[in-house]
Amino acid sequence: MNQKIIAKYVRKGGTQYWVIECPHCGRRHWLKAGDYTKDPMESLGLRETLCGELVILESQCRVCGCTDALPCPGGCHWVKPNLCGRCADIILNRRYPGHKKQQNPLPATGGGGVAG
Numbered sequence: 001m002n003q004k005i006i007a008k009y010v011r012k013g014g015t016q017y018w019v020i021e022c023p024h025c026g027r028r029h030w031l032k033a034g035d036y037t038k039d040p041m042e043s044l045g046l047r048e049t050l051c052g053e054l055v056i057l058e059s060q061c062r063v064c065g066c067t068d069a070l071p072c073p074g075g076c077h078w079v080k081p082n083l084c085g086r087c088a089d090i091i092l093n094r095r096y097p098g099h100k101k102q103q104n105p106l107p108a109t110g111g112g113g114v115a116g
């Protein structure tokens with residue numbers, strides 16, 4: 001059995017990383033998640049740490065602490081690394097108090113993330 005580890009998303013320059021506290025050597029490891037155009041979520045799952053141990057990397061919401069294994073009640077999804085959809089809504093409402101979720105008449109176009 002491989003150990004599950006919460007990985008923290010860090011972007012430095014044009015490169016993305018998942019940072020973990022290594023359970024084997026107690027040090028912090030920076031595992032590359034590709035350059036910034038890649039979806040870092042694809043780099044989660046089974047990874048080899050710098051000390052040669054296999055672990056399973058998991059994202060965790062930095063606000064509410066939910067994970068794939070323990071999502072928010074009712075379920076949620078990742079809108080950003082370390083930020084789930086529920087908390088993203090809350091943050092958006094806090095930042096733009098006038099902003100409310102509206103019934104948007106625009107048809108869903110599917111795919112195509114918003115850059116920036």
Ligand SMILES: [Zn+2]
Pocket residue numbers: 022023024025026027029049050051052
């Ligand atoms: Zn290690």
Ligand SMILES: [Zn+2]
Pocket residue numbers: 061062063064065066083084085086087088
């Ligand atoms: Zn959350």
Ligand SMILES: [Zn+2]
Pocket residue numbers: 061064066067071072075076077084085086087
């Ligand atoms: Zn959540």
